[in-house]
Amino acid sequence: MTEKTKPRVRLLFVAIWIALVVALFVGFTFINAPHGGSPPWIASVIVSWLPFLALVGVWLWYARTSRRSSSGTSWVDLYEQQVAENKRTNALLERIAAALEKPSPG
Structure with a gap:
């Protein structure tokens, strides 16, 4: 990664974390409201699935960025090496x- 992209990545992680905390706070506020009834189903879905989906999203994003920035050989180079060996x-x-x-x- 270049020096310019590191602050952007950190800013992205901070923004995702803040959005997750806010969503959880709002979800728990809806669930623990003293209205006596059951919480809205959308609030319980958000509270239960949002952290998991955020984790999977960050995992996929990290996998894609680490694959792009790898300094190893490309598929074409590996194929050419295999042909030469054959x-x-x-x-x-x-x-x-x-x-x-x-x-x-x-």
Whole structure:
């Protein structure tokens, strides 16, 4: 990551965290309201599923960004290396086959 993107990433994490805390606070306020009835179903769904969905979202986002920023070889480079290795192996196998086809002296 470059130096410019680090503050943006931290700001994104802070914004997600603040939104999660606010949503949970509002959800618990609806659930614990002294109106005597059951809480609205949407409030209980938000309170129970929002943290899980936020965690999965952050996990997927992190997986995508870490995959993009990896400095390893690309798929094309790996494929080209595999093709070169296959050619080398085929050449060695042809040498072995040619050696086995020669009649033995004696």
